[in-house]
Amino acid sequence: MKFAFYPGCVSRGACPELFDSTIAVCEKLGIELDYKSMESASCTGSGILQEKNLKLGDTLNARNFALAEKSGLPLLTICSTCQGVMSQANARLLADKEYLNEINQELKTEGLEYKGTIDPKHLLWVLVEDIGIDKLKSLIVQKLEGLKLAPFYGCYIVRPSAALKFQENPRRSTSLEEIIEAVGATVVDFPGKTQCCGFPILMINQKNAVNMVANHTSTAKNEGADAMVTPCPLCHLNLDAYQPEASKTKNEPINLPIIHLPQLLGLAMGIAPEKMKLNKHIISTKTMLSEIGVSP
């Protein structure tokens, strides 16, 4: 299975552990990642550029889709925010031919045209819908039995559900739980799993952003979670890097490790924690690792 790989900005910036664990896990899964076709792709705009100019954001995404189309490969991302922004842009582009034509005029000078055939897919969905849970289970060398994990989807990979095609692909709403169970861990359900982590307003209203971190991490912890797993590097940044500030609002340490989806798979597939940079997290993963008998 070969994909045009769109890693997003954050996995090549503040979350290098996501990038490294993805490479290691995809190797095991037999997913071939083609870097070349998307190397000149730009940021999706992250929903932030869209605050300033929606059409410009759609043009950049159409350009990225055109690059993927040129490669003839399906488009894979490992960032929920990229997934959401791309799916929303794609829905607008495909809903209005005139709009797509206007945007294609902008791409003409580069010799590009978006024909409308791309369906961007997050690794989470590829695992459940294309690789399959059975194949995933066959690659597990260490069941993570006894580990209690709270899923944290965040916003962009669940809303708006129409643009993300949840009706056509109903397993998308439970994909993270399916993976947690497949690796032998126990799901800790909590109401915040599809709510906002607060990252988009971290630089705008830190108090609110940190309170969201505090609510989600402490609720999951109180429900018995040993760690939280997320498919979104931006959620990871906020839930992990700002958890010390969140602990202050609760007047007690929360200490809930936040792990990326590929790190979870990697642990079950026997990939060394240091290869996946599990020692680089702000909230230590040591206790969680010793729980499953892995030396950090």
Next chain:
Amino acid sequence: MGTNKESLLMNVNLKVKRFDPEDPESQTLWQEYKIDVHQDSTVLDALIHVREHEDTSLALRCACRASICGSCGMKVNGSAKLVCKTRVTEVSPNGEQIVVEPMGNHPVVKDLVVSLDTFFDQIKRVEPYVQPDHVPEKGEYIASNESMENLLTSMNCIMCGCCVSDCTVLEVDDNFIGPAALAKAWRFVEDPRDSKTSDRLKNLNDQDGGIWDCTRCMQCVEVCPKGVDPMDRIMELRESAINSGLTNSFGARHANSVNKSIKHSGRIDEFRLPIESKGYFNIKEILGLLLPGLRMLIKKRSPSPIHHKNPNQSKVKNIFKNFEDNK
């Protein structure tokens, strides 16, 4: 033609949150009802059945039963919905238990009935009426069809409060003006007859809990039963605020910084984005970034101050330039 009435019935298992203001212990009370209703029933039909046949003390509010009046907003399986518009089979396709609670972020009066007082306080904050700069000497104000058609999304709002119920910001900050009020504000900012556009934008931009406090989580878009899509209206307000020169806010600086870095390199510059959002000379705020930054640095995962460009970045830059030239 004969119909077997019995065969059209279906079993419904409801779990309903109860609250009696005179009994503080009822805060955590849930009650279950197992009833038979017609298979085309809405959740409202099922609740009314409970009130009429099982438990006359259950308080709920409804009026039109046709998703026009906006009275019957409730949380069904965790999401705000108009229960008159929600079929039982839609939320319980295989006979699963249906959990019904009062809407969130609104004070509960009794059981499933909430007070909309805080909701209307939010709406009042945006002065929700047209403020023209003159009174026509005779006749009425005329606005073109085209200019009013644009407002239809927001004008569809029936004030049900569903968007406010599920707003993730209001859960942590009751000073946030909220999605419904902002969608309403957008309607007057865009109204060709209104003369207060710049005042309105400035007010929404400057106030605590204004346009920049929305997290873009899209809960309001997901739950709005009338297609108002409040978050999309908030995004348009942000765009209008920046375009009208209101750029001295954390939010506008954040958006401008992202714009600048994608134009320059094709990627977000994670090193400069926090600093530029705070403002280079905002020493107090920049000092606040030091501790989290230091923690990242110790773990050797701090973004590099050297920001590399993507290959072929000149092509992306040209797209930005074309947009700037055609503004």
